[in-house]
Amino acid sequence: MATPHDALTEVPHLLLRRPVRDIASGTEGTLMAVLVENTSSAGFPERWAEIAYIRPDGGGVELSTAVANVEAL
Template identity: 50%
Template sequence: MDEVYEYQPHGLLRIRVRDIASGVEGELMAVIAEGVTDIAYIRKSDGREFTTAAANVQAAGQ
């Protein structure tokens, strides 16, 4: 089975965001469609990246 991953446009790319599920903040690096779910890749201040559902991303400070 071939899996296809596609980068998705997002208005908060390269902006400081918060993952509402965990409360962790960082810079939104990419949003990728993985099957039926859009996954957001967020880079924390320590340089490590984590993923969350794109629906969980909001601008930091909101």
């Protein structure tokens, strides 16, 4: 499968730069970006998904999660 034309580029999202929570981990922070990424392991068929990046409150390393796991605070 060919790489999607918008792979690894930012996808518009209503909650960008706003306070959010990752419902999978409970992490609260700011939604910094949503990117289209290949989430499959090496040797397996490609699987493209929108991945959200949340910067925790107080700073630190951004958490990645499925965009469906992001909710507004």
